Amino acid sequence: MSLGMACRCAPSPRAFLPFLYPSLFHGATHGGGSSLSRPFSAASSRRSNSSSPEASSEATITAPTDPADLPASRLNPPPDDFARSSFADKAKLTVYAGAGGHGCISFLREAYMEDGPANGGDGGHGGNIYIQAVHGETSLHKLTRRRFIRAGRGKHGQGGGRGGPRGEDVIITVPVGTILTELSREDPEAEGAVYSPSQRDRKRQPRARPQQDDDPDAEPPEDPNRYKWLLYPGVSSSEAARIELPEMPNRERLFTQPRAPMHLDLSRPTPRPILLAAGGIGGLGNPHFVSRERPRPLFATKGEFAMSMEIELELKLLADVGFVGLPNAGKSTLLRALSNSRARVGSWAFTTLQPNIGTVVLDNNKGRPAVKSFTRQPELSPYDENFNGSAASDAGPELKQRTRFTIADIPGLIEGAHLDKGLGIAFLRHVERAGVLAFVIDLGNGNAVQALKALWNEVGMYAQMREDEERDREVAARVDWSPKAGTDEEPQYTDDFWPATQAMADYPLSTPDPTGLHIAAKPWFVVATKGDLPNTQENFQELREYLASITRGDEPHPSNVEGAWTKDCMAIPVSAINGQGTDRILHWTVGLLDG
């Protein structure tokens, strides 16, 4: 649902009349917005009549509004009045699946029964490691501190046929918006399969026995799978050498290791945990090897080794609106004015060092929305619990009343941030996925048009950097390697074979458009803040005219990207410190979000 411009903009407080209708005021020299000025001029003159006119509005504009002179309030807090939250957007972890427990070699012993049958239990399987994106988590800081995550190992089997319990599974919960990249993995079982001949090959070439006539002292060749067997502790070394081990039994696996390299983009909550590393399977107890020729097997198999994987997690916040601005522009103050956030505000650059998320509640929880807005419910994936077949897609996504939206306030960007000046441009990852970008520009700090161009330049550099990274990753991911590649046993990579691949299909790779459009195509607007400072109207007028010429197509998009969003470029003057003009931001944002 698209709302018209007129209904999106709530009437502004009087302090902003000079910005909106400059022709009514002495100081104004530019004449933009004449179509808007008429309908409101009557109202404004009526208001002026009731409470002593121009003098008071002039006074409002030129009043000294240095934050230090204003009384401390929620919007002009002292520097120590803020809520500190732990936040981390990157984490590097090594996850270890559980190793399998060993099978047991044991025999029944009862009174009057010295040589009872084999009764060793099987080892338990090792625990698996899963990952799940959930609502409610907002940061990776808990994971950053952990560095290692281990699933439980399977317990060994015991006598009396008692199997070892399974190792505990571990589910790593991460915030929605996390991207997982596999850096390396160590899978001893897959590596072992490369160096030891496959079962089939060994059957085809029967074990070469020493020719007694030729060389009676020759040792039988070492069985490459010998290390997978556990021998009865009581056997002597000469006895052990004589034990002829059977073929390694073929085991059926419940979980298969996900295909390398893993890359998951968890931009939606995952209804089911996704498997990262499967635990090793448990060993078999000695009763499995009983045969007529070998009634008392003195061996059992060991549990499989655990697989480990080094992963990198990167969180990209999924806010609806992203604030982009120079340091000290007033972004955090604006976030406080729009939401209940208690972001830190200070009169120095780089007050904000980590992103803040604010939630704007549209209906104020009173059931009557301040701004009517509708959001499209995403279609259910087959992995959602409420999925009921294909019928849902016929009706299209459902419209739902929007009751809130979120804003991400990030540290300030300076010119040259792409060269790692200031805090760099890495923080732009938190606004990369926002639906709407809001450029917060301080009217009292230099030319607003130049500031906007500088900001778009940095955003453009970031977009390019991301696209290059994405391309490199895709190239690296194309190198397919399988431990059994080129052999008869090369696994067939079907969706059934790789359970995690199915889940990953739900979270397609976010390959950005190679033209820089993945950010430039977003709707955006400018919040011209600190409008209460004296002599800022001309700066605002110039900005407004520049934006109008972009909308008309006379000027290119500030990022110079072809096909970028220039539908309705708007500048909204506000004084965040006084909470004035912020309603217009709500209406305008909701209009853009509804698209």
Ligand SMILES: Nc1nc2c(ncn2[C@@H]2O[C@H](COP(=O)(O)OP(=O)(O)OP(=O)(O)O)[C@@H](O)[C@H]2O)c(=O)[nH]1
């Ligand atoms: N006069 C005036 N001052 C403002 C306004 N908004 C913010 N300020 C002041 O500007 C200074 C910087 O505000 P912040 O909200 O911390 O700015 P920021 O963009 O978050 O700064 P960084 O986090 O450092 O990037 C503070 O001293 C605020 O009091 C405004 O509308 N009018």
Ligand SMILES: [Mg+2]
């Ligand atoms: Mg800030």
